[in-house]
Amino acid sequence: MSELDTKHRNALPAGEFAFSRQRKLPLEDASHVRNAVARFNQVGEVSDDERDHAWSRIQSAARKFGVAISEKSWRELGKG
Known part of the structure; x- marks a missing residue:
């Protein structure tokens, strides 16, 4: 996975994150998508509706x- 430095991460539009309001789990390439799936349940303090949108x-x-x-x-x- 290509690592995002702070400057690049801050420059990404909110829509490039699974959780756009929290700016969590960037989705800018295949590696980041796989990482987002793996870490999805680690994102806290979000509603089920926000999880549905992120998914x-x-x-x-x-x-x-x-x-x-x-x-x-x-x-x-x-679960499997």
């Missing part, structure tokens, strides 16, 4: 970068 952004980014995600919902993470 939708992750799925969209996964399609864009050719990343296979077997889970259909964030609720399936860690």
Whole structure:
């Protein structure tokens, strides 16, 4: 995964993050998408609605970068 330095991360628009309001889990390449899936449940203090929106952004980014995600919902993470 390409590491984002603070300057680059701060320059990303909010829509480039799974959790845009919190600016958590950037989705700028395939590696970041895989990382976002792996760390999804580590993001705290967000509502289920925010998780639904974040998961939708992750799925969209996964399609864009050719990343296979077997889970259909964030609720399936860690269950199999």
